[in-house]
Amino acid sequence: MIAPRRRDFLRAIGASFAAAAAGLSASSCAPIDEDGRTRVSLWFAYGGKNREELLALVDRFNASQPDVRVVATYQGDYFEALAKLRTALAARAAPALTHVIGEVVPYLAEAGVLEALDRFAPASSFDLVPALAQEGAYAGGASRPLYSLPFNRSTPIAYLHGGVLKELGLAPPTTWDELRAFARAATIRGADGTVQRWGFVCPIDWWFWAAMVGQAGGDVIEPDGRVTLGGEAGVRAVRFWQTLVHDDRTMKPPPGRDYNSWQAANGDFLAGRAAMIWTSTAFLRYLEDNAKFPVIAAPLPRDARASVPIGGTLFVLPKGSSEPVQRAAFRFLAWMMEPEQANQWATRTGYMPVSRRGLELLRASGYYTAHPNDAVAVDQLRVATAWPWSTALFRVQREAVQPRLEEAVLARRDAAAVLEEARRAAEEP
Amino acid sequence: MKPRHPLHPYLFLFPAILTLGVFFVAPLVIAIENSFYSWDMLTPPRWVGGDNYAALVRTGEVFGVLGRTALYSVLVVAFSLVLGLALAVALDRPGRVYAFVRGAVFSAYVVSWVAVALLWMWLLDADAGLVGGLVRALGGTPRSWLSDPDRALYAIAIVSVWKITGYAMVIFLAGLQDVPKSVLEAAALDGAGPVRRFWEITWPLLRPSAAFVATTALLASFQAFDVVRVMTQGGPVKATTLFVYAIYEHVFVNLRVGRASALTVIFFVVLLAATALQLAAWRATSHARERSQEPA
Numbered sequence: 087m088i089a090p091r092r093r094d095f096l097r098a099i100g101a102s103f104a105a106a107a108a109g110l111s112a113s114s115c116a117p118i119d120e121d122g123r124t125r126v127s128l129w130f131a132y133g134g135k136n137r138e139e140l141l142a143l144v145d146r147f148n149a150s151q152p153d154v155r156v157v158a159t160y161q162g163d164y165f166e167a168l169a170k171l172r173t174a175l176a177a178r179a180a181p182a183l184t185h186v187i188g189e190v191v192p193y194l195a196e197a198g199v200l201e202a203l204d205r206f207a208p209a210s211s212f213d214l215v216p217a218l219a220q221e222g223a224y225a226g227g228a229s230r231p232l233y234s235l236p237f238n239r240s241t242p243i244a245y246l247h248g249g250v251l252k253e254l255g256l257a258p259p260t261t262w263d264e265l266r267a268f269a270r271a272a273t274i275r276g277a278d279g280t281v282q283r284w285g286f287v288c289p290i291d292w293w294f295w296a297a298m299v300g301q302a303g304g305d306v307i308e309p310d311g312r313v314t315l316g317g318e319a320g321v322r323a324v325r326f327w328q329t330l331v332h333d334d335r336t337m338k339p340p341p342g343r344d345y346n347s348w349q350a351a352n353g354d355f356l357a358g359r360a361a362m363i364w365t366s367t368a369f370l371r372y373l374e375d376n377a378k379f380p381v382i383a384a385p386l387p388r389d390a391r392a393s394v395p396i397g398g399t400l401f402v403l404p405k406g407s408s409e410p411v412q413r414a415a416f417r418f419l420a421w422m423m424e425p426e427q428a429n430q431w432a433t434r435t436g437y438m439p440v441s442r443r444g445l446e447l448l449r450a451s452g453y454y455t456a457h458p459n460d461a462v463a464v465d466q467l468r469v470a471t472a473w474p475w476s477t478a479l480f481r482v483q484r485e486a487v488q489p490r491l492e493e494a495v496l497a498r499r500d501a502a503a504v505l506e507e508a509r510r511a512a513e514e515p
Numbered sequence: 516m517k518p519r520h521p522l523h524p525y526l527f528l529f530p531a532i533l534t535l536g537v538f539f540v541a542p543l544v545i546a547i548e549n550s551f552y553s554w555d556m557l558t559p560p561r562w563v564g565g566d567n568y569a570a571l572v573r574t575g576e577v578f579g580v581l582g583r584t585a586l587y588s589v590l591v592v593a594f595s596l597v598l599g600l601a602l603a604v605a606l607d608r609p610g611r612v613y614a615f616v617r618g619a620v621f622s623a624y625v626v627s628w629v630a631v632a633l634l635w636m637w638l639l640d641a642d643a644g645l646v647g648g649l650v651r652a653l654g655g656t657p658r659s660w661l662s663d664p665d666r667a668l669y670a671i672a673i674v675s676v677w678k679i680t681g682y683a684m685v686i687f688l689a690g691l692q693d694v695p696k697s698v699l700e701a702a703a704l705d706g707a708g709p710v711r712r713f714w715e716i717t718w719p720l721l722r723p724s725a726a727f728v729a730t731t732a733l734l735a736s737f738q739a740f741d742v743v744r745v746m747t748q749g750g751p752v753k754a755t756t757l758f759v760y761a762i763y764e765h766v767f768v769n770l771r772v773g774r775a776s777a778l779t780v781i782f783f784v785v786l787l788a789a790t791a792l793q794l795a796a797w798r799a800t801s802h803a804r805e806r807s808q809e810p811a
Contacts, residue, residue: 169767176556197557280656341662343748359642485769493752497664514570515553515563 117182117411123155124414127181130158131167131399135372136238139434147421154414156183163345164399165484171404175199180404183415185237187399188223188473190480194402195233197477201403202231206416212423217467218440223396224475225309234400235419236440238431240366241394241463241470242297244387245373248380250283250361258362258384262301262326265387269336272361285336287360289347290327290495292488293397294364297386298323300393300471306482307474313482313512315505322389324494324501332498339495366397367463370436374459383459385466392469398437438463478512486512543783549776556772567777576761577781583668584758588736590672591679595732596725598676599683604713606684607691617688621681628678628741635674636661636746664754667747671755674742679735683728690724691717730793737786758782 117125130140137160144158161167164187174180186194194200203209209221209232218239221228246258250272259265269285276282288294296306304319316323330337338360340350352369354360356376364386374381386394401419403412421427425444432439433453439445445464448454454461473479486508494504518524550567554560571577606617623631639660641647647657660670694717702712740759743749749756749764756764762782765775 165768172556172770173767194557197555199557278656339662341659341751343750346748357642481770485771489750489753492750496662496751 117408119155123153124410126154126156126183126411126415126418128156128158128415128418129161129167129171129181129184131161131164131185132238133160133163135375136368136435139431143422143427143431146427147418150421151417154417156415156418165344175404175406178406180406182407182411183401183403183418185399185401186234188396189483191220191234191400191402192224192473192475193477193480195230199405200233201405201412202233203235203403203416203419204232206413207420208232212420213442214423214440215438215442215445215467217470217472218396218438220400223400223472225472226475227472230475234402235423236398237401237422238368238398238435238437239396239400239440240368240398240437241396241466242294242364242386243367243370243462243466244362244364244384245355245369246362246382246384247355247358247360248382251382258382259387260385261387262389266330266334266336268362269330270334273336281335281338283358284338284354284360286330286362286364287338287340287351287354288327288364289351290339290491291344291347292483292491293366293395295320295323295327295487295491296395297393298326298389300395301386301389301391303390305471306487307476307479309474311474311476311478313478313486313509315482315487315509315512319390320505321501324491324505327495328498328501331495339492343492367436367438368398370459370463371434372436381459383462385462392466394466394470395473396467396470433460436460436463438467482512546776546779546783549772550780552773554772555770557770560773563773567771567773568781570774571777571781577778579753580756580758580761580778581785583754583756584737587668587672587675587739587757588733590669591675591736592729592732594672594676595680595683596728598680599728600687600721600725602680602684603687603691604717607688617684621685623678624681624685626678629745631674631678632742632745635670635677639670661747662751664750664752667751667754671739671742671746674746675736675739679732683732686724686728687721690721694720726797733789 119125128144130137132140141158144156148155159181161170161184167184168186168190171180171184171186180199191200209219209228212219212235214221214236216222218236219227220230220232220234220236223236223239224230244258251258254268254271256268256271259268265286272283272285273281274283299306299316299319302316302319302322304316305314306316306320307313314320327337327339331339338354340347340354342350348365351360351363351365352373355363355373356378358379367383370383385392401422403415403419407415422431423441425439425441425447428439428441428444429448431437432444433448439448454464476482490504490508490511493499494501549560551562551564552560553563553566602620606613606620637643638645639647641657641659644657650657658666660666698716699712702716707715738759739757740763743755743757743760744763747755749760758778762775762778765771765778
């Protein structure tokens with residue numbers, strides 16, 4: 087009697103597995119909700135305030151029309167989200183829509199996993215700020231198919247403690263030499279030599295190093311595609327950090343990697359433990375809202391020249407969704423590029439408005455006169471450098487340079503030797 | 516026993532074989548295959564032969580990762596063993612207070628790794644943390660352990676020891692229940708002091724428990740990932756890039772599935788060799804014990 091019952095049990099388990107599998111595949115092929123709306127999955131990579139602002143925009147879009155429902159899902163920080171995106175692409179389960187950092191767009195596009203957007207509308211139909219859109223963000227970006235539309239675009243800027251500036255009677259530093267002098271003047275040490283207030287806190291991160299390479303007169307990747315890491319300029323940038331950290335002991339490299347160290351820098355600034363930090367314009371509203379002192383934003387100082395890279399992300403459509411879903415996703419993108427949405431996003435976060443008309447409207451309304459901190463990043467666009475359209479860019483950033491910067495600065499290894507090693511690593515296939 | 520049908524034994528084995536095959540053998544075979552390719556998961560894989568292994572050796576990466584993982588494992592195993600044993604012996608007494616302390620020590624083991632890591636990040640923060648505050652109160656200068664390449668690995672080892680010592684203690688407490696009180700009392704009557712009673716009676720009877728704790732602690736420390744991911748992300752520099760984290764970094768940060776697979780295969784071989792050595796040592800000691808128990 088027992089045997090048949092057991093067999094029935096096994097059969098029932100088998101049947102339930104089959105039913106579950108069928109249910110799963112059925113749900114993944116049904117992008118139409120019960121109310122007839124096309125469902126568009128959007129993977130995003132912000133926490134905190136920026137996440138709230140994005141979700142507010144998504145809600146507004148969903149309420150503004152009856153056809154498309156964008157479902158936004160948080161996927162960790164940029165790099166965590168990117169890891170998930172790549173895994174999902176390999177498993178053919180990519181979202182309809184997501185946003186990725188600028189450095190990885192050429193890589194994904196050349197790997198053939200991004201949908202060309204000019205299939206839906208020509209690039210010229212968007213009226214975007216050229217430096218922030220694909221055409222200006224990449225050297226030769228206009229001659230490629232349109233793979234990306236700008237979303238949250240930023241530049242690194244300096245944030246200064248207004249109270250400290252007043253106390254020292256100094257203006258924000260405009261050159262590397264002035265920065266060094268400012269950091270020295272603003273650092274306060276206790277009787278036992280421990281630092282109570284750092285003059286300068288800057289994450290040991292690729293983005294700030296790339297800014298300094300540009301300022302020292304170099305290019306991370308030459309226009310012909312050779313990876314030089316800026317040559318002498320790259321070395322000079324690392325040495326400047328080494329001097330501030332080890333010789334002057336006026337700069338604190340915040341602990342943690344990637345965005346952990348950025349958060350640590352923000353924390354030091356808000357707690358009054360740092361007179362000046364470098365970080366993204368993305369944190370402008372957050373820092374202003376949470377600081378108990380006046381926050382003064384300033385452009386990054388110049389060395390041989392003024393220069394900043396553009397950061398942040400661009401929207402992309404991963405391949406794999408059905409045509410109606412892609413059209414629905416594109417509808418959301420087009421809506422986000424309109425002046426009203428672009429400006430809502432920019433003024434509530436600190437990112438730059440990507441719509442040219444939107445930017446003009448803000449200027450005309452006197453917004454930048456009333457909020458001079460917001461104007462810093464926009465004004466810095468004049469000296470922004472475009473990334474090369476290089477599939478190597480992402481690997482140069484993540485594998486070759488980023489881990490070695492830490493080693494060079496924290497363990498004070500010879501800057502030229504470390505960068506030579508990084509250059510060789512970047513050449514590895 | 517003769518099966519009613521020749522296929523029956525295989526039918527009974529089937530679920531186990533299926534599970535092992537799908538979740539162990541197949542991934543291993545795929546990893547071995549991938550280790551000979553250069554693949555970023557997006558573009559077609561490219562055959563590179565032994566290049567992935569060669570690069571891991573040439574850059575010294577595999578030795579660095581192995582060395583760090585071994586140091587971390589030795590620290591975690593040794594300290595959790597010694598502390599767990601000491602706590603078990605100290606707390607193996609009746610009474611509510613002891614029961615509470617036993618529960619408190621074990622509670623760390625129940626908490627998730629991520630929560631533990633976040634808690635210790637705060638404790639170890641040089642400026643705002645509890646440890647920094649204590650050091651300052653004692654007149655010292657607090658250092659940020661997690662951002663110091665020379666200390667970060669030790670900080671992570673301390674956190675891991677703190678977390679798993681409660682588990683070691685519970686295993687030792689169970690082992691202590693098997694130590695006959697009558698033998699201990701007889702030894703005391705014969706004039707053996709507490710130290711001698713421990714070394715001559717308690718410890719030999721606890722050896723199986725110790726072997727069990729050492730093995731599980733070794734496995735846990737070789738697989739450490741969460742604590743690294745949350746507390747240091749492998750840094751500063753490469754100070755806390757342990758084996759599993761290095762594999763993760765290659766796949767998900769550097770887009771190198773082949774390199775990660777090669778590291779996985781090396782990891783597998785190293786663990787296999789370590790297990791074989793451990794088994795051999797185990798057999799040798801148990802043979803020796805059997806022989807010593809034979810009548811002369």
